[in-house]
Amino acid sequence: MSLTFPNQSRSYDESNRRIRFSGYDGMFEIRFFLEIDALAKAFSGKISGEGEYLSAFDNIRKQILVAAQKAYGRGQSKTMCILTIADFG
16 A cells, blocks of 8 residues: 555654654554755755744645655654655755
């Protein structure tokens, strides 16, 4: 089965400085985490704070989901995947 992202929700995890979102492989939920450093790189480091992080995520959601599919396809884990700057290179 292929990875899908039917749920548009995302949230900021301040303690770990990353954004959480979910994908689904069939009926299995896969937790994804996007490191803030990777997101800031896409915006030349000109974002700060939860509202700007979430807005930036929404602005490049398609790119993030493509990176998430590639990372998941590499088999990091079948339940969780952390996206870093390297996933957008």
